[in-house]
Amino acid sequence: MHPDTLSVHAGNMEDLIGSIVPPINLSTTFERNKDGVIGGKGFIYSRMDNPNRRSLEIKLALLEGGEEAFAFPSGNSAALAIAETVLEPGTHLIMPDDCYHGIAAMIRNLLPRWKVSHTEVNMSDAHNLENAIQKNTRLVLLETPSNPLLKITDISAVASIAKANGILLACDNTWATPLIQRPLEMGIDLVFHSSTKFFGGHSDILGGVVIVKKRNEISQRIREFQVVGGVVPSPFDCWLLNRSLSTLSIRLERQVKNALQIVEFLKTHPKVEKVYYPGLPDHPNHLIAKKQMNGNFGSMISIQVKGGEKEAMRFAANLEIFKHATSLGGVESLVEHRRTAEGMVPKSPDNLLRISVGIEYIDDLIDDLKKGFSG
Ligand SMILES: *Cc1c(COP(=O)(O)O)cnc(C)c1O
Numbered sequence: 373m374h375p376d377t378l379s380v381h382a383g384n385m386e387d388l389i390g391s392i393v394p395p396i397n398l399s400t401t402f403e404r405n406k407d408g409v410i411g412g413k414g415f416i417y418s419r420m421d422n423p424n425r426r427s428l429e430i431k432l433a434l435l436e437g438g439e440e441a442f443a444f445p446s447g448n449s450a451a452l453a454i455a456e457t458v459l460e461p462g463t464h465l466i467m468p469d470d471c472y473h474g475i476a477a478m479i480r481n482l483l484p485r486w487k488v489s490h491t492e493v494n495m496s497d498a499h500n501l502e503n504a505i506q507k508n509t510r511l512v513l514l515e516t517p518s519n520p521l522l523k524i525t526d527i528s529a530v531a532s533i534a535k536a537n538g539i540l541l542a543c544d545n546t547w548a549t550p551l552i553q554r555p556l557e558m559g560i561d562l563v564f565h566s567s568t569k570f571f572g573g574h575s576d577i578l579g580g581v582v583i584v585k586k587r588n589e590i591s592q593r594i595r596e597f598q599v600v601g602g603v604v605p606s607p608f609d610c611w612l613l614n615r616s617l618s619t620l621s622i623r624l625e626r627q628v629k630n631a632l633q634i635v636e637f638l639k640t641h642p643k644v645e646k647v648y649y650p651g652l653p654d655h656p657n658h659l660i661a662k663k664q665m666n667g668n669f670g671s672m673i674s675i676q677v678k679g680g681e682k683e684a685m686r687f688a689a690n691l692e693i694f695k696h697a698t699s700l701g702g703v704e705s706l707v708e709h710r711r712t713a714e715g716m717v718p719k720s721p722d723n724l725l726r727i728s729v730g731i732e733y734i735d736d737l738i739d740d741l742k743k744g745f746s747g
Contacts, residue, residue, distance in 0.1 A: 375435050375551055376621040383430030383614070385423060396611045397423040420599050424610035429581075431617060432571075436550045436563050438583035440591050442598050443613075445605045447546065447566025450580030451475045452482070453603065454542050454562055455511070457593040461487040463510040468495045468525070470518035472544065472566075473714045480717075496657055498529035505537050514560070515544040516553075517661070520674045520710045520726040522648040524657035527664055531559025540590070546570070546701075551624055552668045556585045569701030573616045573623050577609050623703060623731055627671035630737060631729040637738050638675055643683070643745045645723065648674040671729040672700060674710070681722035684709060688725060690747035693732060693740040700728035705737060 373381075384394050399422075402415035410416055415423065425443050432441035444450040455478070459465060467479055469492040479490050491504045495514060512534050516525040527543065534541045542562040543555040549570045555563050565571060567579035584591040598604060605613075632651065639647045650661035651669030661669060677684040688696045694707040706728040710720040729737070 373434075378431065378434045379620050380618045382434045383427035385427055394424070394427055394611065394614065397607055418607070419602055419604055422607050422610075424607040424614065425605065428610040428614045428617075431614060432581050433583055435617070436545070436583040437554055437556050438563065438585050439587045440595075441581055441583045442591075442594050443567075443605050443610060444580035444582070444598065444603055445609070446578050447544075447564070447568060447580035448474050448478055449603050450564045450566070450582045451513075451542075451544070452478060453582055453594050453597045453601075454564060455479070455483060455488070456597050456601075457590055458511045458540050458542075459483070459486070459488045460510075462508060463488055464506045464508045465490045465511045465513065466493055466501065466504050466509060467491075467513045468515050468518055468523070469493060470521050470523050470719075471513065471515055472519045472546075473717070473719075475513075475515075475544070476717070477715075494523075495525040495530065496523045498526050498533060501530055501533050505533075505539070509537070509539050512539055512541050513544065514541065514555075515547075516664075517547050517650055517670060517672065519547065519672075520648075520720055520724065522650055522655070522672065522674060524650050524655070524661045524664075526657070526660045527553075527555055527558040527560060535559060547670055547672055548665060549620065549624060551621055552628075552670060553665050556583070558664065561585055561590070567613055568699065570624060571617060571620065571701075572613055573620065573702055575699060575702035575704065577612050577616070579605055579609055579613055624671070626731040627729050628668060630731070630734050631669075631671040631673060633734050634727070634729055634737060634741065635673055637741060638673070641745065643678050643687075645676040645678045673727045673729065675725055675727065676721055676723045677725060679723070681709075681711075684723040684725050686747075687744045690744040691740050692743070693736060694727070694744070700726070702728065703731045705730035705732060 400418040429441040493500045493504045541560050543560045545563045546566045563583045565581050635649045638644050694705045697706050698713050708726045710726045711718045
């Protein structure tokens with residue numbers, strides 16, 4: 373079935389009364405058979421597995437095209453699950469230099485205590501990866517498009533370098549989603565997401581997911597980290613996310629359509645210094661993006677505003693529909709001064725604003741942007 377159909381139906385379990393919408397099951401424990409053996413559906417205790425998490429994981433695995441999915445309470449814990457599972461003391465990890473700052477903080481602050489070292493690499497050129505590989509490199513993390521500079525990594529090129537060196541590859545597919553980009557079909561072993569973003573889509577659930585291409589020793593260890601580590605989302609969060617996924621395809625379609633028109637407006641605006649969007653022909657990796665994102669470029673845009681931080685902040689403050697807030701991928705349009713959000717290790721230019729385009733009516737969005745520049 374097509375992902376648009378899977379996102380509505382996959383994983384929904386039949387129940388005794390024929391519910392079309394899966395119920396929320398809050399039970400923490402499940403009855404055993406009279407002989408003490410685990411019941412037919414295999415549920416024992418909610419941390420191990422529960423109906424809402426199982427439904428969600430089935431849907432996510434099918435959507436991303438992997439053999440198994442693991443739901444986590446945040447995108448960061450999904451990335452931590454991969455790190456904990458793949459890395460051991462004395463090993464080395466390679467991450468993008470434009471890595472989402474929360475995951476970069478995890479790698480910089482937590483992993484050194486486990487004696488795991490890392491190198492930050494500009495992955496826009498796959499050759500840079502080759503030079504960074506060490507004898508003890510076990511894992512390469514990718515994020516494409518990257519946050520907030522929308523750098524593009526050539527997934528297939530990086531995958532063949534990593535494969536030749538026996539290194540596992542994990543790709544953060546949060547910004548593209550499997551409806552636009554399918555890393556598991558391009559040589560990636562593990563995909564992860566912050567489902568807080570496009571999957572949730574309404575800025576009301578924190579969540580994460582790991583999807584593996586193959587069931588193997590690594591996937592067993594990820595399950596162990598989730599279940600024994602107790603890193604699990606609640607049944608309600610799973611239910612809410614499952615519901616949100618049903619509308620992913622139509623939300624995304626509208627968001628991308630709006631984003632294209634907003635890029636058209638911004639790219640010639642006299643107060644805009646630079647537009648970052650992989651759909652622009654002058655983006656350094658435009659052709660790679662076109663190929664690996666199925667001719668689609670997502671709904672995230674970054675801009676540099678002329679006149680420095682002061683003008684960027686003034687523009688953001690003048691907007692009414694675009695709220696100034698962190699996060700992305702929701703139905704509501706947001707704008708964010710990225711440098712302020714990056715905390716202790718800011719790296720974005722001080723006049724950079726990141727725009728997450730929502731599903732509002734396009735003329736209202738463009739009018740709001742005009743007001744931002746003129747106000
Ligand atoms: C938000 C985000 C994360 C972290 O996810 P949380 O759900 O906030 O823990 C990871 N990667 C990307 C690209 C993100 O945008």
